Amino acid sequence: MKRAGIVALNTFREAVRDRVLYNLVFFALVMMIAAILVGQISIDIEDEVMVSLGLSAISIIGLLIAVFIGVGLVSKEIDKRTLYALLAKPLRRWEFLAGKFAGLVLTLTVNTAAMAAGLFLALYYVKHSLQRTDAVVLVAVYFILLKLALVVALAMLFSCFTSPLLAILFTGGLYVAGLFVHEMRGVGSALISPGLAAILRGISYLLPNFENFDVMGAAAHGRSVAGALIAQNTAYAALYSLIVLSVAAAIFSQRNLK
Amino acid sequence: MTFKSYVALLVLVPLGFAGVWDLQKHIDASQSRTEVEDDQVILRSGKLVKAMSLEYAPLMADIYWTRVVQYFGNKHAGKQVDLRLLWPLLDLTTVLDPQLMPAYHFGSMFLSDAPPRGAGRPDLAVRLIERGIQANPDQWRLYYDLGFVYYFDMKDYPKASNAFLEGSKNPHALIWMKIMAAKIAAEGNSTETSVFLWQDVYNTTKDPEIKENAQTHLRLLRSAEDCQQLDALGDQYEKQFGRRPKRISDLVQAGLLRGAPLDPLGYPYTLSEEGKAQLNLDSPLLEKQVMEQRRK
Amino acid sequence: MAEAAIDIENLTKDYPYGFLQLKKKRSLEGLTMQVQTGEVFGFLGPNGAGKSTTIKLLMRLIFPTAGSARILGKPISDIAMHRNIGYLPEQPYFYDYLTAEEVLDYFARFHDFSAEERRARVSGMLKKVGLESAGQIQLRKYSKGMLQRVGLAQAILHDPEVVVLDEPMSGLDPVGRREVRDIILELKKQGKTVLFSTHILSDAEMLCDRVGVIVGGKLQGIGAPSEMVGLKAHGMEILFELSGVGESVRAVIAQATRTGDRYRLHVEESDLYAAIEQLHASGARILSVTQVKPSLEEYFMHLVAADRAQAAAVEVSGK
Numbered sequence: 001m002k003r004a005g006i007v008a009l010n011t012f013r014e015a016v017r018d019r020v021l022y023n024l025v026f027f028a029l030v031m032m033i034a035a036i037l038v039g040q041i042s043i044d045i046e047d048e049v050m051v052s053l054g055l056s057a058i059s060i061i062g063l064l065i066a067v068f069i070g071v072g073l074v075s076k077e078i079d080k081r082t083l084y085a086l087l088a089k090p091l092r093r094w095e096f097l098a099g100k101f102a103g104l105v106l107t108l109t110v111n112t113a114a115m116a117a118g119l120f121l122a123l124y125y126v127k128h129s130l131q132r133t134d135a136v137v138l139v140a141v142y143f144i145l146l147k148l149a150l151v152v153a154l155a156m157l158f159s160c161f162t163s164p165l166l167a168i169l170f171t172g173g174l175y176v177a178g179l180f181v182h183e184m185r186g187v188g189s190a191l192i193s194p195g196l197a198a199i200l201r202g203i204s205y206l207l208p209n210f211e212n213f214d215v216m217g218a219a220a221h222g223r224s225v226a227g228a229l230i231a232q233n234t235a236y237a238a239l240y241s242l243i244v245l246s247v248a249a250a251i252f253s254q255r256n257l258k
Numbered sequence: 259m260t261f262k263s264y265v266a267l268l269v270l271v272p273l274g275f276a277g278v279w280d281l282q283k284h285i286d287a288s289q290s291r292t293e294v295e296d297d298q299v300i301l302r303s304g305k306l307v308k309a310m311s312l313e314y315a316p317l318m319a320d321i322y323w324t325r326v327v328q329y330f331g332n333k334h335a336g337k338q339v340d341l342r343l344l345w346p347l348l349d350l351t352t353v354l355d356p357q358l359m360p361a362y363h364f365g366s367m368f369l370s371d372a373p374p375r376g377a378g379r380p381d382l383a384v385r386l387i388e389r390g391i392q393a394n395p396d397q398w399r400l401y402y403d404l405g406f407v408y409y410f411d412m413k414d415y416p417k418a419s420n421a422f423l424e425g426s427k428n429p430h431a432l433i434w435m436k437i438m439a440a441k442i443a444a445e446g447n448s449t450e451t452s453v454f455l456w457q458d459v460y461n462t463t464k465d466p467e468i469k470e471n472a473q474t475h476l477r478l479l480r481s482a483e484d485c486q487q488l489d490a491l492g493d494q495y496e497k498q499f500g501r502r503p504k505r506i507s508d509l510v511q512a513g514l515l516r517g518a519p520l521d522p523l524g525y526p527y528t529l530s531e532e533g534k535a536q537l538n539l540d541s542p543l544l545e546k547q548v549m550e551q552r553r554k
Numbered sequence: 555m556a557e558a559a560i561d562i563e564n565l566t567k568d569y570p571y572g573f574l575q576l577k578k579k580r581s582l583e584g585l586t587m588q589v590q591t592g593e594v595f596g597f598l599g600p601n602g603a604g605k606s607t608t609i610k611l612l613m614r615l616i617f618p619t620a621g622s623a624r625i626l627g628k629p630i631s632d633i634a635m636h637r638n639i640g641y642l643p644e645q646p647y648f649y650d651y652l653t654a655e656e657v658l659d660y661f662a663r664f665h666d667f668s669a670e671e672r673r674a675r676v677s678g679m680l681k682k683v684g685l686e687s688a689g690q691i692q693l694r695k696y697s698k699g700m701l702q703r704v705g706l707a708q709a710i711l712h713d714p715e716v717v718v719l720d721e722p723m724s725g726l727d728p729v730g731r732r733e734v735r736d737i738i739l740e741l742k743k744q745g746k747t748v749l750f751s752t753h754i755l756s757d758a759e760m761l762c763d764r765v766g767v768i769v770g771g772k773l774q775g776i777g778a779p780s781e782m783v784g785l786k787a788h789g790m791e792i793l794f795e796l797s798g799v800g801e802s803v804r805a806v807i808a809q810a811t812r813t814g815d816r817y818r819l820h821v822e823e824s825d826l827y828a829a830i831e832q833l834h835a836s837g838a839r840i841l842s843v844t845q846v847k848p849s850l851e852e853y854f855m856h857l858v859a860a861d862r863a864q865a866a867a868v869e870v871s872g873k
Contacts, residue, residue: 003664006660006663006664010649010660013651013652014649014651017651018651038324041324041328044327044360044364044463044464044465045320045323045324045358045360048316048320048358049317049320049324052314052316052317052320053317053320056314056317059313059314080647081643081645081646081647082647082648082649084613084615084641084643084646085641085642085643085646085648085661085705085708085709086661087613087614087615088613088636088639088640088641088709088718089636089661089664089665090633090634090636090637090664090665091633091636091664092633176312179312179313180309183309210313211313214313216313216314216315216316216317217315217316217355217357220316220355220357221357221358221359223357254617256615256616256617257610257615257616
């Protein structure tokens with residue numbers, strides 16, 4: 001496990017030295033400033049706009065990083081053959097995967113925290129004070145992070161057995177599908193046969209449910225989020241990621257490197 | 259690069275672009291393209307837009323609401339706005355974010371207000387607010403908005419009173435909700451009630467347009483009351499002198515009035531041919547009053 | 555009997571290809587051989603013969619279709635055994651955002667060294683492969699030769715018992731190659747086992763205790779370089795100059811190869827002195843007399859040609 005940690009820290013170091021990451025974070029900060037300005041235009045909803053815009057920026061940038069870099073975690077190492085010398089070390093393949101995952105999640109945590117800090121600064125600047133109700137924005141940011149971790153796991157899974165492009169498409173597709181789980185469950189029996197509806201329902205429970213992590217509305221309007229939901233989402237993200245990574249490790253362990 | 263080639267570039271590039279500019283103008287002239295109004299609400303289906311917004315629906319709602327305010331808060335001075343777009347925009351906004359309170363509060367105001375300021379559709383305003391109440395049963399202020407529309411625009415006093423009553427049941431509701439309910443049930447239309455409601459709008463909004471509208475209504479109410487009082491004095495004069503007063507100064511001379519009263523904009527009231535009090539012909543308030551009366 | 559450092563048994567590897575990956579290309583067939591402790595073993599073969607495949611199978615980068623292997627007595631699936639082996643991949647590439655020092659430090663962390671020892675080994679390695687001054691520069695700025703040296707450094711940094719090098723000389727200039735040769739010889743002196751693949755025959759001849767020649771996925775021959783080509787020299791070669799031409803030498807020089815004024819003549823050892831006398835009598839000036847040793851190259855080319863002929867025959871008949 002300690003060896004996975006070595007890989008994790010190196011992955012983090014790689015991300016920090018990759019200038020693309022800085023550009024994205026800079027972009028996010030620009031969004032915060034834009035949020036302040038937009039707030040001035042929309043009378044009566046300054047707070048809502050700021051929180052919505054800020055959280056949207058954090059979410060979108062986080063997703064871009066999670067998908068694109070997540071897919072590259074494994075495929076880049078195989079393509080560039082940096083992996084070869086590494087696997088000759090006393091390092092198991094699954095330890096390598098675990099380390100890569102942890103490294104990117106750590107990177108995302110730092111990035112997200114930085115952008116969230118920017119958002120809170122912007123909020124403070126506009127409202128001149130922060131209340132306890134603003135804590136729900138923190139919960140929203142935490143949920144975004146949970147969702148990103150799950151996306152990274154999925155990206156790694158797909159990149160273990162398909163080309164980078166397909167991995168990106170599958171991950172993105174699965175993410176969008178995971179946002180419509182609710183719709184899938186409620187498909188009227190008038191449209192499709194009951195059997196098919198039952199199958200869809202079943203699938204809807206197995207798909208990664210990204211709707212769970214969507215609390216932007218609550219955050220924008222300062223409504224609190226149940227503590228139970230926080231615990232449940234954490235467990236859900238952890239469990240689902242574990243399943244995905246285990247499958248990825250199994251596939252990767254059998255994979256012939258070129 | 260040599261100095262010569264540098265200079266050549268500095269000269270040729272602007273010249274080149276000047277030529278391009280000129281050429282483009284000719285192309286445009288010969289093409290005679292029509293200007294497409296960028297004022298459309300292309301997607302009407304709330305559910306479709308919500309699906310396309312993925313998890314960013316609250317942000318999209320904010321954007322649509324901003325559009326509503328931009329156009330219907332008359333921010334675009336002099337631009338012809340299509341009032342038929344108001345309802346679709348509000349519909350989309352509230353489907354995307356059912357908790358966006360300002361959309362219900364001010365949206366209903368824009369909808370129920372008479373043209374050219376609003377869409378003149380108090381029925382749609384009621385529909386909007388009822389949707390809001392369904393999504394936010396604990397927001398008692400929505401019942402207030404509902405009562406507002408019933409009272410002012412639909413003049414349905416039983417329904418207005420009922421709305422205020424429902425809202426007052428919420429433990430967080432302010433005490434005057436109950437008072438309003440009772441007052442409207444008892445009196446129907448009254449100046450006091452109207453003043454209270456418009457004063458509340460004036461105090462709570464940050465939008466300058468809406469504030470100005472509220473202020474106008476308050477001034478009209480004030481002047482109506484002033485005129486009523488002046489008419490009462492006129493009745494007294496009639497009793498005393500057997501005829502109605504011809505000018506305000508008559509009342510002053512009869513000792514019924516201390517000085518010439520001014521309307522909220524500072525213009526002195528005048529008396530009509532029949533001896534009834536009215537706004538000064540020079541007062542800008544008169545124009546607003548005429549507009550209001552046209553609505554009725 | 556001491557256990558072999560590397561023990562390979564019937565190692566076979568098929569690669570699927572084609573539409574739906576139904577066809578199979580056999581890139582290694584039934585390889586069975588051993589590398590003894592402390593010897594330097596060279597894998598020879600043309601490109602695509604199966605040398606890299608064998609090494610990748612050993613390092614578990616790819617998995618065998620059949621067969622097995624053991625290193626230091628342990629099955630190759632034993633991860634702990636990797637503490638004692640070092641590997642230099644073919645055309646190595648490392649994280650270009652790291653410096654050489656950071657890469658070596660990173661790899662070193664997977665072994666249980668104290669921080670002090672790790673530092674010492676890393677700087678020692680940098681010195682050993684001649685990258686002392688470039689240690690702080692990011693690898694993205696390194697030349698191929700410099701990357702090769704970093705690769706070699708990470709392979710031996712932890713003082714492994716068995717060192718496996720895939721084309722260690724590729725991309726190096728003569729100075730670099732000399733340095734690598736010296737390092738391999740030093741490893742041998744330390745009693746390490748070295749397995750390396752190359753297609754530069756002179757290096758193999760110079761360094762290896764034994765070589766294995768792989769052509770077309772099969773082990774064609776294995777043994778000491780001199781063994782493989784026969785112990786006996788094939789006669790003598792006389793290098794001479796001739797100014798005039800006489801009747802007596804015409805017969806002789808007819809069999810000689812001529813380059814300008816110089817001639818080379820092959821004779822059997824037993825005929826050497828007679829030939830020298832004859833040439834001397836004709837006024838030829840003898841420049842040198844050397845033993846003709848058969849080269850590994852001849853043997854090698856012979857094997858390659860044979861394999862190609864066989865492959866062609868298979869294609870013609872086997873379709």
